[in-house]
Amino acid sequence: MPELMLDGRALRVAEGTSVAAALALGSDGCTRTSVSGQRRAPLCGMGICQECRVTIDGRRRLACQTLCRDGMQVETRP
């Protein structure tokens, strides 16, 4: 069971859980702030819409297509 950090908070999840799901389990599920300041959450669930882009270990990745790994650092705020 991988343990990862979501905006500085630790969370342990089941193997195979996506980062998008982890954010809903450990936080409010939001992934980014839009250009006009709205908080957004995953929309398409399949790597198309880019709403779920987050920073994972310093790189911009899609939360819905990234599986949780032990020690991952996920940030949803700029």
Next chain:
Amino acid sequence: MNEYADLLIVGAGPAGMAAALAAAPSGARIVMLDDNPLAGGQIWRDGPQASVPIQARRMRERVQSHRNILHHASTRVIANPGPKQLLVEDDEHGWLISYDKLILCTGARELLLPFPGWTLPGVTGAGGLQALIKAGLPVQDQRVVIAGSGPLLLASAATAKKHGANLQCIAEQASLKAVAGFAAQLPRWPNKLLQSFTLFDRHYRTGTHVLAALGSDRLEAVRLSQQGKIVELACDRLACGFGLIPNIQLGQALGYALEGQALAVDAWQASRIDHYAAGECTGFGGSELALVEGAIAGHAAMGDVEAARQLWPRRARWQGFAKALNQAFALDPRLKSLARPDTLVCRCEDVPHGALAGHTDWRAAKLASRCGMGACQGRVCGGAVQHLFGWSPSTPRPPFSPARIETLMSLDDTPPAS
């Protein structure tokens, strides 16, 4: 790092895997890539809250057992820098793949139409919610409304219920007459008839569509038009999708012919010489059609025309199903007027409907408003404006999706292809 493939397959869903398996006995070097972490596409999706059918697991095992099939997971196509050459990137690297033959199995995405409140957290696509649940999204005791159109609504509702959601309504925009007419044809495809019985739910309402998602910071309720009557339902999640649209961007950029909103192919699944396509990117038809199209493309690409030809009758049978499906769930023109002037159409650049109306085509609207110029490159709003205003999307230009600078720089190491 450069790579060569006799046959490159983009997409590892049913069509892509069927293509690889059909082509494998030729001994050709086959490379299959997909942007998801696992093969199976959208329909066969693993996760902590999902297990794929036995057929899918067997196909995956067969793909793995062929030493001449190489599968690159979590890998996307970024650019087409030269003839028969693609620039791709995974989580770590960017590299070039040269190919002799190409089969695009890029699948479909949901048609997501803008309505007031659709940007609120808690609103997802219909298939989108199903995919998120399979990957571990919790819905236990949450009140869920599923809306939009097509059989995916029932599949998504079944997944949500299985994981403890409190289903409030399945709102299908098509009329009872259209849906009943479709259901009456189902005995022609017995396994589909069986599937429809297992998926049916008492919360299913025809002639019903979403008007608005309500809430301040996140979704609190949904307003529906139910057979012309306005109703409001309190809910935690709204999953709304209006059917599927083919993913044609890469095909367009590579010069594939188009037919309507799909990639055009001939009887061999070829669109131009050495370039094939199979599955949902050639038009929505379900996994059975995708499997047989993929196999035809795999055989044809390897020159085994006889094996390809033998599959034509099976393809024709599933094309009949696709036709019946697409007629039944045709979209009500009233869905074009859900967005208000302040409803965002482009969610990447936060462009409202009011900034688009009045333009003559998408290019003009883009230049004036930045609609479609954000991270998703118009994949969401492009489908929406095509439906709302009839604007055809322009041919995409690389990079086809957000890429790392190092990936783009890896092009410099390569001599120009000429």
